[in-house]
Amino acid sequence: MFINEIDSDTDSVDQLEFIEIKSESPNFSLDGYIIVLFNGSSNGSDSSYLAIDLNGFQTDLNGLFLIGNNNVSPSAQIIVPNNSIQNGADAVGIYQAPLSDFPNSTxxxxxxxxxxxVYDTSDSDDENLMQLLGVNIQINENENGNKDFESIQRSNNGSYFIDTPTPREVNEGNGVFLNGINFSFDQDFYNEGDQIQINFTTEEALQESITIFFNLEYQNFDSNDYSDIDNVTIQSGEDSASVLIDIIDDEIDEGDEDLMLSLDFQNENFILLNNNQIIRVNDNDFIIADYGTPINPTYANVNNLFSENYYSNLNGLAGEDLIIALKEIISNPELVRAHSYSDIKEILKQADVNPENSNQVWLVYTEQARSKIDFQTTSSNIGKWNREHTFPRSRGGFNNISADSYADGIDQYWQTSIDSLRHANSDAHGIRASDGPENSSRGNKHYGDYNGPTGNLNSFKGDVARSVLFLSLRYNGLDIVDGFPDTVGQLGDLQTILSWNELDPVDDFEKNRNNIIYNWQNNRNPLIDLPEIVNYIWGENYGEVWFDN
Structure with a gap:
């Protein structure tokens, strides 16, 4: 048995990676075997980073067995997450050993x-890794300068060549034909109450009828969400069949869900060309709020929910006395709460909810809505939303600790004070739901250097201005300054931020957000509640006595 083919680097996000092994005889049992991947990079120490148990599997009629990402076609017998197989210089090995022999870093x-x-993508040879594995050559997947679209393949004489990937096919010569089964949906997404049509096809017409069993359940989408159909039959002489499935409209807002079509079909003469495909089901029982989105704002439909005396200590103060009094309110260690960074996900689902659809969040910068369930959980951020720090962490000097990994809810919190700079990492006043790629595009740029996507409607600019100005009041060690400084703890550009505060005034979306965060953190952003006070701290009214009328 040997490594027959590997594709470690694919176009864009690595979602077509695979490893193919081949046995000398067909239908060879893989019990007792494992696949081990080794990290040959400078920080990998030529040690294992992933081990895969092959117990319970066997090779097919061509002696082939495939491990790969979900989008690889034909479908892999073992699915690994996207971007799992490193690009090199690295290695893959087949061992006849228990999985316990290879914990990570072995x-x-x-x-x-x-x-x-041992392979690479135009990397230097890892002589030590080759010596450890007893091989004398390292194969370059990028030999033809086309690594994203070619794979390393083993020839019949034991040498290797680089060519177009051929998963579940013999690399040279003719193998046994396996009739491919494919399925497709009639729509890209569905709403509750819709009818799903799933079309099944085979590459060649059947000599005998086959029945394919399937399952649609995935995460929160279960058997209560669709009609009780779990199989389809393709008749002898035919090469296709369809099935209709009703999505139940339960009139309960459960949020958007995903279904996953998974086929359960074992027949050595067939091969699945796709499997485990996810399709969105939108819940139609969402709530529409009585206030507008930031691009269609309203200004008088949401009340600021705080007591009459919340800001009473500010009256009659000016200059530094006013600033100190504000800081004491929003940083009061006896009242203010700090939550974990993992809790921020739930806070943003509430605070950044799309007013037009309660199952979505509203994204800063890109000024659009996205389903709450599309939160980024892997390295791929395309089509996902994540958490954007308006004051970038690298510029603020704050970051995660281990306890930030736990989302323990509104009733579990840390005490915090004006000197608790670390808590800026999970201060919801300074974090917004953001499109993943746009968050990466902003990076740690100062505002003014970063102005949002081309053609934006400026609807976020006042929000982020008041956010970072708040943080500079809330935490000792953070400051908003002119220009684009390199000093940790400083963010610019102050003049840009002040102009954005004027350009995009407080709206109902921002007021609702302030109310939600107040419920969690027990502090408010006074620059939202008292917009005029910005000028008494950073503007032309500095030094004048403040009275809230």
Whole structure:
């Protein structure tokens, strides 16, 4: 048995990676075997980073077995997450050994090794890794300068060549034909109450009828959400069949959900061309708020929910006395709460809710809505939303600690004060729901250097201005200054931020957001409640006595 083909680097996000192994005889049991991947990078120490148990599987009629991402076609027998297979210089080995022999960071070894391949994508040879695995050549997937669209393949004589990927196909010569089964949906997404049509096809017409069983359940989408149909039959002489499934409209707002069509079909003469495909089901029972989005704002439909005396200590103060009094209110260690960074996900689902659809969040910068369930959980951020720090962490000097990994809810919190700079990492007043790629595009740029996507409607600019100005009051060690400074703790550009505050005044979306965060953190952003006070701190009214009328 040997490594027959590997595609470690694919176009864009690595979602077509695979490893193919081949046995000398067909239908070979893989019990007792494992696949181990080794990290040959400078910080990988030629040690294992992933081990995959092959127990319970066997190769097919061509002696092939495929491990790969979900989008690889034909479908892999073992699915690994996207971007799991490193690009090199790295290695993959087949071992006849228990999985327990290779916890992560196990040094590469020839003990119980069946076959190994050391590979790269135009990287320097890892001589030590080759020596550890007993191989004398490192194969370059980028030999033809086309690494994103070619793979490393083993020839019949044991050498390797680089060519167009051929998963579940013999690399040279003719193998046994396996009739491919494919399915497709009639729509890109569905709403509750819709009828799903799933079309099944085979590459060649059937000599005998087959029945394919399937399941649609995935995460919160279960058997109560669709009609009780779990199979389809393609008749002898035919090459296609369809099935209709009703999505139940339960009149309960459960939020948007995803279904996943998974086929359960075992027949050595067939091969699944796709499987485990996810489709969105939008819940139609969402709530519409009585205030507008930031691009269609309203200004008088949301009340600021705080007591009459919340800001009473500010009256009659001016200059530094006014600033100190504000800081004491929003940083009061006896009242203010700090939550974990993981809790921020739930806070943003409430605070940044799309007024036009309660199952969505509204994204800063890109000025659009996105389903709450599309929160980024992997390295791929395309089509996902994540958490944007308006005052970038690298510029503020704050970051996660281990306790930030736990979302423990509104009733669990830390005490915090004006000197608790670390808590800026999870201060919801300074974090917004953001499109993943746009968050990356902003990076840690200062405002003024970053002005949002081309053609934006400026609807976020006042919001982020009041956000970072708040943070500079809330935490010692943070400051908003002129220009684009490199000093940790400073963010610019002050003049741009002040102009944005004027350009985009407080609206109902921002007021509702302030109310939600107040419920969690027990502090408010006074620049939202008292917009005029900005000028008494940073503007032309500095030094004048403040009275809230």
């Amino acid at each position: 040094l590469a070894t020839t003990t119980n090794l069946v076959d190994a391949l």
